[in-house]
Amino acid sequence: MAGRLEGKVAVITGGVSGIGLGTVELFLAEGASVVAADIQDEKGRMLEQRFPGRLRYARCDVTVESEIAAALGLAKSEFGGLDVLFNNAGISDAMRTIPEIEAERWTWIYDVLVRGPALGMKHAVPLMLERGGGSIINTASIAGLQAGWGPIAYSSAKAAVIHMSRVAAAQLSPQRIRVNAICPGLIATSIFGASLGLPREVADQMAARVVEFAPKVQPVPKAGMPEDIAQAALYLASEASAFVSGAHLVVDGGITVGGRHAWDVAAQSPFLELFGEFAPQPAGE
Template sequence: MGRLDGKVAVITGGASGIGLGTVELFVAEGAKVVAADIQDEKGAMLETRFPGVVRYAHCDVTKEAEIAAAIGLAVSEFGGLDILFNNAGISDGMREIPAIEAETWSWIYDVLVRGPALGMKHAVPAMLARGGGSIVNTASIAGLQAGFGPIAYSSAKAAVIHMSRVAAAQLSPQGIRVNAICPGLIATSIFGASLGLPRAVADQMAARVAENAAKVQPTHKAGVPDDIAQAALFLASDAAAFVTGTHIVVDGGITVGPRHAWDQSGPSPFAEMFGEALASSPPA
């Protein structure tokens, strides 16, 4: 028996990366899924892999009509909606404040904040018709601490975390739970895409991320899409019936503290400071 038997889910960004991993896991756990994405060829392949279980919806989350259509497809094809995973994401190269471009800033927020907000807007009526549901929003550790992403991306992900909390306060009394996941360094194409690389090249770059990720975090394994999919499965399932308005950090421990907290060979500014002080102190 699957943990999502009888459930219907919509997953944005469902044709690759974290979204694809979540589609595969949700199907294995008994759900029927609408994979919403802009990668039509990959979406068609998903329908072929999972006939009668996965439907693909072309969905640019900056376009409200396409979000509404994806939700509508879940209702018309599978009879309703129980789970929404707002996962579609992008990044950018605006790391320095003087380099901010207004149009790029707006685009980042349209995809990462406005998209999930509109997803919730259109999902809520369908979920209420089923007696409730679960909404999961992909945030990021970049929304928790500085240094893990460009400025627009990071501040947008911080907005997603707080938006999830506010939405949970409003929707939980109606039986709809809302939570966020904060991934760490996960081997997907988003890193290459943030550098402006073509999609095919960005996909290949994910392998390089996987090769090097384990070196920069306490958990010596690369983060992979299934790590986030497993967290999404928990939040989507009845196992998380008492969990709402929070965020789960899935990052291999990279945010537990500075490197010297978990790597004894790493430089500690305190050790250096006190070491210098002791070295310069006169003998007793």
């Protein structure tokens, strides 16, 4: 039985760890050829050894336009074209407030999270048109939907990704290029440790903290894993989502459905706390 991406060619930025790696592995299992673009060269070389002939690693800093163009060009030179682009490379930042954040850091975060995907789309479009269309997927975040889920620069950048995806979808869908975003919730990856400035090895270990913590703060009692986002990316990359463009898919274990009282029977609703004395009382026996 053919995989859902049989014959497709995909480029995945941030593709050698976390969500990117989970998506690389799933796309390969579903029949795609993949270019994993990242800045972790040793991990990239190991991936090429794991999947000879089906995966190529491209060193790609998504703040450098020429490196983005080269990574996408590798998809064509090695595998014949481009069908799917997953703009997934990301960073976070310590929980700085408006008075604390430096202008240079704000610019860097936007360069990675917004400008990088924008340039990825720019260089992907001509290659996708050669194939008759394609699918572009941008990693956003629940932090782009609600306050409280990330630092201010990161959160506002992710909100920009959501709207940029809508606008790009409006422009590109008539050319059979679909554009969508994924909004992950608490996913067990190293990005949380990296946001605190910890070494990558230590940041990788912090993913275990997410596994322990997440089930306690969301309706779905399990931690989000890279494979959960990879499955969402597979849907958006495949023909199963042929009628979906301009959407943002929230994959968050229900953490944004409402306050804790919405899903935890032990939590008191603020509404009941305010107006409980006026609520009808159970009839006595």
